[in-house]
Amino acid sequence: MSLWQKLACVILTLVLCGSVAANWLAPAGYAKQYREATDAPPSRAHWLGTDEMGRDRFARVLYGTRISLLLAPAAALLSTLMAALIGGLAGYWGGIWARMAMAVTDLFLSLPWLFLLITARALMPLNVSPLVSVMVTFMLLGLLGWTTAARVLCTTAASLLGSDFVRQARAAGLPGQRLFWIHVVPNLKPVLYAQFWISIPVFILSEANLGILGLGVAEPMPSWGSLLKELEGLVSIGEEPWKFVPLILLVVVVTSFQVLLSKQEEMAA
Amino acid sequence: MRRHKRGFEQMTNTCGKAIAVAMLCLGFLLGHALAQGGGELRFCLRTEPKTFDPLKVEDDASAAIRYLTGGVLVRVNRQTQGLEPGLAVSWKVSKDGRQISFRLRSGVLFSDGTPFSAEDVAYTVQQLMDPALHSPTGDAFRSGVGNVETNVISPTQIAITFPAQVAGLDRLFDQVAILSGRSSKKEMAVLGPFTVADYKPGASVLLKRNPNYWKTDEQGRKLPYLDSIRLDIQPNRDVELLRFKRGELDLINSLDSEYFDKLAATSPQLVHDAGASLDSEQLWFNEVAKSPIPAYKKNWFRSANFRRAISEAINRDDLSRVVFHGHAQPAVGPFSPANKFWFNSKLGPQPYSSDAALKALQDEGFRMENGTLKDKDGNEVVFSIITNSGNKYRERMAVLIQDDLQKIGIHVNVVTLDFPSLIERMTQTFDYEAIILGLTNVDLDPNGEMNVWLSSSENHQWNPQQKAPETAWEAEIDRLMRAQASSSDPKKRKEAFDRVQEIVVEQEPFIFLINKNALSAVSAAVRGAAPVILSPQTFWNAERLTVAAK
Numbered sequence: 001m002s003l004w005q006k007l008a009c010v011i012l013t014l015v016l017c018g019s020v021a022a023n024w025l026a027p028a029g030y031a032k033q034y035r036e037a038t039d040a041p042p043s044r045a046h047w048l049g050t051d052e053m054g055r056d057r058f059a060r061v062l063y064g065t066r067i068s069l070l071l072a073p074a075a076a077l078l079s080t081l082m083a084a085l086i087g088g089l090a091g092y093w094g095g096i097w098a099r100m101a102m103a104v105t106d107l108f109l110s111l112p113w114l115f116l117l118i119t120a121r122a123l124m125p126l127n128v129s130p131l132v133s134v135m136v137t138f139m140l141l142g143l144l145g146w147t148t149a150a151r152v153l154c155t156t157a158a159s160l161l162g163s164d165f166v167r168q169a170r171a172a173g174l175p176g177q178r179l180f181w182i183h184v185v186p187n188l189k190p191v192l193y194a195q196f197w198i199s200i201p202v203f204i205l206s207e208a209n210l211g212i213l214g215l216g217v218a219e220p221m222p223s224w225g226s227l228l229k230e231l232e233g234l235v236s237i238g239e240e241p242w243k244f245v246p247l248i249l250l251v252v253v254v255t256s257f258q259v260l261l262s263k264q265e266e267m268a269a
Numbered sequence: 270m271r272r273h274k275r276g277f278e279q280m281t282n283t284c285g286k287a288i289a290v291a292m293l294c295l296g297f298l299l300g301h302a303l304a305q306g307g308g309e310l311r312f313c314l315r316t317e318p319k320t321f322d323p324l325k326v327e328d329d330a331s332a333a334i335r336y337l338t339g340g341v342l343v344r345v346n347r348q349t350q351g352l353e354p355g356l357a358v359s360w361k362v363s364k365d366g367r368q369i370s371f372r373l374r375s376g377v378l379f380s381d382g383t384p385f386s387a388e389d390v391a392y393t394v395q396q397l398m399d400p401a402l403h404s405p406t407g408d409a410f411r412s413g414v415g416n417v418e419t420n421v422i423s424p425t426q427i428a429i430t431f432p433a434q435v436a437g438l439d440r441l442f443d444q445v446a447i448l449s450g451r452s453s454k455k456e457m458a459v460l461g462p463f464t465v466a467d468y469k470p471g472a473s474v475l476l477k478r479n480p481n482y483w484k485t486d487e488q489g490r491k492l493p494y495l496d497s498i499r500l501d502i503q504p505n506r507d508v509e510l511l512r513f514k515r516g517e518l519d520l521i522n523s524l525d526s527e528y529f530d531k532l533a534a535t536s537p538q539l540v541h542d543a544g545a546s547l548d549s550e551q552l553w554f555n556e557v558a559k560s561p562i563p564a565y566k567k568n569w570f571r572s573a574n575f576r577r578a579i580s581e582a583i584n585r586d587d588l589s590r591v592v593f594h595g596h597a598q599p600a601v602g603p604f605s606p607a608n609k610f611w612f613n614s615k616l617g618p619q620p621y622s623s624d625a626a627l628k629a630l631q632d633e634g635f636r637m638e639n640g641t642l643k644d645k646d647g648n649e650v651v652f653s654i655i656t657n658s659g660n661k662y663r664e665r666m667a668v669l670i671q672d673d674l675q676k677i678g679i680h681v682n683v684v685t686l687d688f689p690s691l692i693e694r695m696t697q698t699f700d701y702e703a704i705i706l707g708l709t710n711v712d713l714d715p716n717g718e719m720n721v722w723l724s725s726s727e728n729h730q731w732n733p734q735q736k737a738p739e740t741a742w743e744a745e746i747d748r749l750m751r752a753q754a755s756s757s758d759p760k761k762r763k764e765a766f767d768r769v770q771e772i773v774v775e776q777e778p779f780i781f782l783i784n785k786n787a788l789s790a791v792s793a794a795v796r797g798a799a800p801v802i803l804s805p806q807t808f809w810n811a812e813r814l815t816v817a818a819k
Contacts, residue, residue: 033672038591053591053668122690126653126701127682219668219683
């Protein structure tokens, strides 16, 4: 593990610990409104100031990080499993199954997923708690985000079947199911891990995009997306630099994931 | 001493002559400057104008162009809210409110040189009322079935008779730009202060001074002072603000409170807060009997006591202060106090007290259990408020209301939806519980809101298209609205509409939250600007504005 990868590990651990310990670290709940101190600059009482409704920004960053950082991997896991199921099996079975699976994948890839998400969100029942809303948002992201990974896995599985060691195992009379579990799945694992790690920052950014459109996590629950909405209309960086903390955190976390990902890619190679 | 006196006299004479010469020079320069023109005024339209036909106007951009180019018979003075002569020097509405007769100015020419006469007014009215044209402006005049009759008495006299009474008939002509019946240029031949000289779709509209404009100022100088107006089409408000700051624009007609504060921080002399406008923001509950929401929730929402308690639990002062940075006024009722004539001045501020709201709910049978309010059947009081995504002010109001209602044990889920989905739920499926939206009022007269207050109307949002009024108070509102619409006596109409306002405040079908202030920005180079609350806030007196050379 290189120095950068160690540093990325430390950063991610710190951010994760900080968000998990939000209940103890945050000076107030994420929804508590200090209406007499709206849009306040950083102070001893509010380390990162307050937002437009007087809510402590530091508390919201901590809780928002917890939500984005815990649910994004969950969505990534869901999408990777779906990709493994659809792409992996299609690649293994080949023929018409592969063509059908790839046709479905292409169809999904060609869909304007942002509009699909907006539509899906609009069709959902209205009276859901913010927690359910955030889980549904990430579940939708997971259910729609498997396509690229499925293509990669299909191609990898197909190339594995053409490899010498699989041919030799077939020639030796290994039955299909055992061949799949003994030779194909273990060799797909590094690709699956890589796809999983790739998906996490993608989903974090997707939720942030949905949040900016007002379609992500419901109020008053914070997420990185809703925190980034504060930057709308900000014309100068120097004006209120503390408002950039969620953005900096997002960049740092996504970069850390990417640094770790390079390690996974090395392993996969 | 004498010498001194003579010297003093000489000096006085010399000074007097110098002052007189200076005054003459100044007068000459001013006169020359005005004769030369008042420069070019530049500002932004937020959308592409959909039409240049003044009779088909339904969007803000087209309305702005109609205001600047169209000549009207009578004009509502945006500052005094009174009616003033335009192309008509006098007018008279018949006692039954069906007929209006105008005496017109003589010697007026359209921008293309064709003369203006009563024939043009007749032509315009016939076009306006043509059902095939679907004129949104004409809709306001449609009070009954039948044809509109125009009787041209002489080139300067005309009488127009409608099939049924039209309330506030004379004021409606403020929106009717007169077309030329003879000109081949049709809507491009105008009687207003400016004409459309150039249009680059997606980029800009250039208006030039109408050389034939009939109006003069108090000194007899021809209006308008401005040579031209350049309207850049710019939907992005950040870019608009940036361009204004750079001096590339001379005014911003309507500012958000956030942008207003940003600009005020650096250039307080350029921003104008004209006070509460006619626009309101309100919350309402779904009271539609056939809506797919649980019956117990319908019972809450249809209870006036429940609605009043919710209203009392909302801190409107905080909505104004926190969400709009003080650039909004807590709403009193359906009409803003800015509407000088029609506002019911007996109405006082809406009370705010969480304790009183909770007590009122407890009197209704609700009870508090472990911080959660439950109705008499044990159902937790939980409902959702929807609003359109992207409107941060409404989203913020919803969050503040969510917090206010939490204090009395009511749990609110805030949901933002894209606008088409929201409209579908609101008007088609009725699958919602509460909504925050706003009303944009351009018309001072309550007749402009007939489609909101009549229970049979599609826009009677809390329970639209009722075959017969479902409540006694809605029946009373229907009666009063029809009574005021069928009377030509302003006093009687005012009495009827005052009572409507009182009923609405008592029953709270709409929980009126705030009236936004009319905020604008005007460059120091613009002379003569006096922003007002009525649209168009900053350029209502465009013919008298000048722009100093930069």
